[in-house]
Amino acid sequence: MVSIRLAEVRDAAAIAHVHVQSWLTTYNGLVPEEYLASLNEAERVPLWQERLTRDISVFVAEIGSKIVGFAGGGPIREPLAAYDAELYTIYLLEEVQGRGIGKDLLSAVAEALVRKDHTSMLVWVLEQNPAVRFYEKTGAEHLMSKQIEIGGVSLSELALGWPDLRRWISSTNALPSD
Numbered sequence: 609m610v611s612i613r614l615a616e617v618r619d620a621a622a623i624a625h626v627h628v629q630s631w632l633t634t635y636n637g638l639v640p641e642e643y644l645a646s647l648n649e650a651e652r653v654p655l656w657q658e659r660l661t662r663d664i665s666v667f668v669a670e671i672g673s674k675i676v677g678f679a680g681g682g683p684i685r686e687p688l689a690a691y692d693a694e695l696y697t698i699y700l701l702e703e704v705q706g707r708g709i710g711k712d713l714l715s716a717v718a719e720a721l722v723r724k725d726h727t728s729m730l731v732w733v734l735e736q737n738p739a740v741r742f743y744e745k746t747g748a749e750h751l752m753s754k755q756i757e758i759g760g761v762s763l764s765e766l767a768l769g770w771p772d773l774r775r776w777i778s779s780t781n782a783l784p785s786d
Contacts, residue, residue: 643759
């Protein structure tokens with residue numbers, strides 16, 4: 609049984625673990641090996657401890673007492689069209705992908721953003737990331753693309769968005785699982 613709850617500072621180490629492990633499995637072959645090899649869970653713990661004290665909405669997915677995924681969002685960082693919020697991050701351990709946990713985390717973030725008076729949300733995702741299909745299945749629209757650099761390599765990143773979060777939330781029961 610999966611439970612979704614607000615993340616707490618004490619979850620930082622588990623979130624750092626999921627974050628790094630997800631990068632290693634999701635971005636293998638997409639970003640330089642040297643960059644992936646440099647990822648360090650211990651270095652990410654204090655970063656997550658600090659992020660979890662900010663006014664952003666971060667949720668964790670647990671199976672039993674093990675955190676297997678997380679997602680977070682807040683005000684948009686780089687204005688784009690009429691979008692006012694952003695899904696900053698969503699990661700799941702590879703072994704739990706495809707069970708609907710991603711959709712549940714996405715819904716939790718969207719609902720939290722609506723409670724904070726946000727009306728729309730976008731996410732930036734590498735164009736080659738298999739998660740693009742997940743976002744499309746949840747109704748996200750393609751907005752634009754840009755080039756970014758990771759590990760010295762130029763990669764294409766897509767902005768996908770949900771223009772009406774209230775409407776999206778009301779329709780999430782009809783969405784397919786991730």
